[in-house]
Amino acid sequence: MNQALPNSFRSGPDERGHFGIYGGRFVAETLMPLILDLEKAYAQAKVDPAFRAEMDGHLKHYVGRPSALYFAERLTEHFGGAKIYFKREDLNHTGAHKVNNVLGQIMLAKRMGKPRVIAETGAGMHGVATATMCAKFGLECVVFMGAVDVERQQPNVLRMKALGAEVRPVSSGAHTLKDAMNEALRDWVTNVHDTFYCIGTVAGPHPYPMMVRDFQAVIGQEVREQIMQAEGRLPDSLVACIGGGSNAMGLFHPFLDDPGVAIYGVEAAGHGLDKLHAASIAGGKPGVLHGNRTYLLMDPDGQIEEAHSISAGLDYPGVGPEHSWLHDVGRVKFLSATDTEALDAFKLCCRLEGIIPALEPSHALAKVADLAPKLPKDHLMVVNMSGRGDKDLASVAEHLGGQF
Amino acid sequence: MTTRIDTRFADLAHEGRPAFVTFVMAGDPDLDTSLQILKALPAAGADVIEIGMPFTDPMADGPAIQAAGLRALKAGTTLKKTLALVRDFRTTDNVTPIVLMGYYNPIYIYGVDAFLADAKQAGVDGLIIVDLPPEEDEELCLPAMKAGLNFIRLATPTTDEKRLPAVLANTSGFVYYVSITGITGSASADASAVGAAVQRIKRHTSLPVCVGFGIRTPEAAQAIAAQANGAVVGSALIDAVKASLDAEGRATKATVGAVADLVASLAAGVRGAKQAAE
Numbered sequence: 001m002n003q004a005l006p007n008s009f010r011s012g013p014d015e016r017g018h019f020g021i022y023g024g025r026f027v028a029e030t031l032m033p034l035i036l037d038l039e040k041a042y043a044q045a046k047v048d049p050a051f052r053a054e055m056d057g058h059l060k061h062y063v064g065r066p067s068a069l070y071f072a073e074r075l076t077e078h079f080g081g082a083k084i085y086f087k088r089e090d091l092n093h094t095g096a097h098k099v100n101n102v103l104g105q106i107m108l109a110k111r112m113g114k115p116r117v118i119a120e121t122g123a124g125m126h127g128v129a130t131a132t133m134c135a136k137f138g139l140e141c142v143v144f145m146g147a148v149d150v151e152r153q154q155p156n157v158l159r160m161k162a163l164g165a166e167v168r169p170v171s172s173g174a175h176t177l178k179d180a181m182n183e184a185l186r187d188w189v190t191n192v193h194d195t196f197y198c199i200g201t202v203a204g205p206h207p208y209p210m211m212v213r214d215f216q217a218v219i220g221q222e223v224r225e226q227i228m229q230a231e232g233r234l235p236d237s238l239v240a241c242i243g244g245g246s247n248a249m250g251l252f253h254p255f256l257d258d259p260g261v262a263i264y265g266v267e268a269a270g271h272g273l274d275k276l277h278a279a280s281i282a283g284g285k286p287g288v289l290h291g292n293r294t295y296l297l298m299d300p301d302g303q304i305e306e307a308h309s310i311s312a313g314l315d316y317p318g319v320g321p322e323h324s325w326l327h328d329v330g331r332v333k334f335l336s337a338t339d340t341e342a343l344d345a346f347k348l349c350c351r352l353e354g355i356i357p358a359l360e361p362s363h364a365l366a367k368v369a370d371l372a373p374k375l376p377k378d379h380l381m382v383v384n385m386s387g388r389g390d391k392d393l394a395s396v397a398e399h400l401g402g403q404f
Numbered sequence: 405m406t407t408r409i410d411t412r413f414a415d416l417a418h419e420g421r422p423a424f425v426t427f428v429m430a431g432d433p434d435l436d437t438s439l440q441i442l443k444a445l446p447a448a449g450a451d452v453i454e455i456g457m458p459f460t461d462p463m464a465d466g467p468a469i470q471a472a473g474l475r476a477l478k479a480g481t482t483l484k485k486t487l488a489l490v491r492d493f494r495t496t497d498n499v500t501p502i503v504l505m506g507y508y509n510p511i512y513i514y515g516v517d518a519f520l521a522d523a524k525q526a527g528v529d530g531l532i533i534v535d536l537p538p539e540e541d542e543e544l545c546l547p548a549m550k551a552g553l554n555f556i557r558l559a560t561p562t563t564d565e566k567r568l569p570a571v572l573a574n575t576s577g578f579v580y581y582v583s584i585t586g587i588t589g590s591a592s593a594d595a596s597a598v599g600a601a602v603q604r605i606k607r608h609t610s611l612p613v614c615v616g617f618g619i620r621t622p623e624a625a626q627a628i629a630a631q632a633n634g635a636v637v638g639s640a641l642i643d644a645v646k647a648s649l650d651a652e653g654r655a656t657k658a659t660v661g662a663v664a665d666l667v668a669s670l671a672a673g674v675r676g677a678k679q680a681a682e
């Protein structure tokens with residue numbers, strides 16, 4: 001790499017929302033004033049001690065933070081190498097890391113006086129988290145979800161409805177997460193005056209990638225303290241799955257400037273990288289979609305291609321812009337796991353640890369299975385257990401022919 | 405640099421009538437039919453032609469234009485073929501201004517410099533790129549100006565006094581006022597509100613202001629055109645294309661005529677309007 005490395009990997013984005021060439025604000029003019037308002041409101045909230053204090057209170061008493069850092073003893077024994085820890089985001093209220101970000105954004109919506117919240121969702125975890133926080137804070141909630149995902153994530157659809165949210169199935173495109181995001185943006189362009197768009201990952205126009213990262217960084221900040229307590233030193237490696245990349249960025253960001261920490265992001269390789277998949281860094285190239293420049297799956301004419309993953313939460317043809325940059329500068333290494341590898345890891349985790357992981361972090365676990373056996377026993381590896389797998393049981397059972 | 409757009413609006417100002425701006429999707433329902441539609445537009449009364457560059461993920465478009473883009477992509481339309489369409493159109497019409505409208509990614513992937521050179525050479529006069537606000541002017545707007553193409557900006561009801569100067573700064577050709585907050589094909593705006601908004605924009609620029617989104621009928625076209633320098637109609641024309649297709653979504657003998665007839669009746673509406681007072 002002949003590009004000069006930055007002094008810090010944690011200084012981005014610049015004031016225009018760029019991480020290297022990635023990020024930016026590629027939105028319709030109608031939305032531009034809203035995004036500038038949001039940027040200003042977030043900048044003010046961020047330095048307001050009252051906002052921080054209120055958020056910390058909700059994180060502790062409502063979300064249930066800090067989430068545990070758990071030594072996965074039997075999995076460690078099974079692989080016979082690295083000492084494996086799980087960061088238990090699956091134990092958060094609503095069952096995934098998504099709630100960390102949603103809490104911050106919904107508090108901001110309230111602060112900005114927006115009575116109506118919209119969100120896109122794939123696996124439904126972000127939709128459930130948004131519906132939950134809207135119930136708690138008394139805001140109207142509309143969640144856009146691809147019609148295919150509505151089918152394969154029924155339990156979450158019911159949860160959202162129980163929480164009082166309206167779920168709008170989206171039947172454009174491939175009926176998955178990308179299309180849900182298009183539809184959410186269309187709604188936002190239409191309802192600019194009263195609506196707050198709560199994006200579920202570290203993507204979209206600036207300031208979303210930065211703001212969502214900041215709200216999720218609590219994951220890595222806790223891990224730093226917890227691993228110091230448990231082991232007296234920082235971990236040697238971090239592993240997390242990458243959909244848009246919010247659970248990964250939340251874990252990685254506080255460690256980016258610790259050169260001794262190797263960092264791995266795991267994309268969804270679907271049926272295989274030479275077939276249908278959702279690995280935008282491994283199989284895509286830089287382009288512009290949904291408000292930012294980033295790695296995308298597309299054809300030679302710049303038309304966006306459909307992603308495929310068994311995991312609805314990873315089934316997206318893009319990735320957050322900061323990940324694209326971290327890939328280019330070589331700070332984070334991006335791997336990928338197939339549907340089959342993820343299912344194997346899912347089963348293993350259930351049997352050995354008594355933890356039913358979501359299909360998303362099962363992709364991270366699948367690469368732990370590759371990495372851990374080759375590493376020494378004193379290597380400390382932290383895996384982000386980004387969510388629980390209850391939502392996936394029906395579709396896993398179907399894939400495994402009813403045989404767990 | 406004077407483009408066909410500048411010339412056309414100067415001529416129309418001279419005649420004292422507003423412009424009728426038509427939007428159709430390149431390659432919808434197929435490239436041949438699309439070329440025939442384009443060729444029929446000027447005679448039917450179109451003063452300026454906007455050609456949509458199909459994209460898989462048109463974030464600011466309603467169902468009609470989304471579907472048109474997908475039909476065009478299915479028929480094999482690419483950005484190269486869209487430019488070829490313009491080149492073919494120019495063999496018989498060298499005066500009607502052509503504006504390409506769409507999203508940035510296909511252009512970014514084509515390569516900005518190559519695209520601008522090829523577009524200019526094909527006979528394109530201007531660009532409207534929905535997802536490039538002034539904050540991203542370095543991407544395409546400034547290079548386009550240098551290449552001699554107009555970069556036509558969208559102003560919207562959310563573009564306030566403070567923002568207007570930035571939005572207008574590097575705009576040329578005309579200003580496209582999006583009369584509603586919403587996607588294409590939505591409900592139409594109230595003509596008096598549009599008039600006030602156009603006057604507000606005109607306090608900041610001497611460029612012509614055309615108004616679009618939600619105009620479907622000759623009456624609406626006339627009412628809106630009377631408040632501005634032009635009215636844009638898109639989804640209604642796309643709907644006419646769609647209604648003329650056979651059960652398999654293929655063009656029929658009626659397709660070109662259906663669009664031309666609708667354009668003629670809308671043009672009559674626009675021509676009934678006097679140009680807005682300067």
Ligand SMILES: Cc1ncc(COP(=O)(O)O)c(C=O)c1O
Binds near residue numbers: 123200358
């Ligand atoms: C449990 C879980 N993990 C990971 C993801 C992927 O998103 P991200 O990459 O933003 O963390 C999702 C998305 O739905 C999820 O539900």
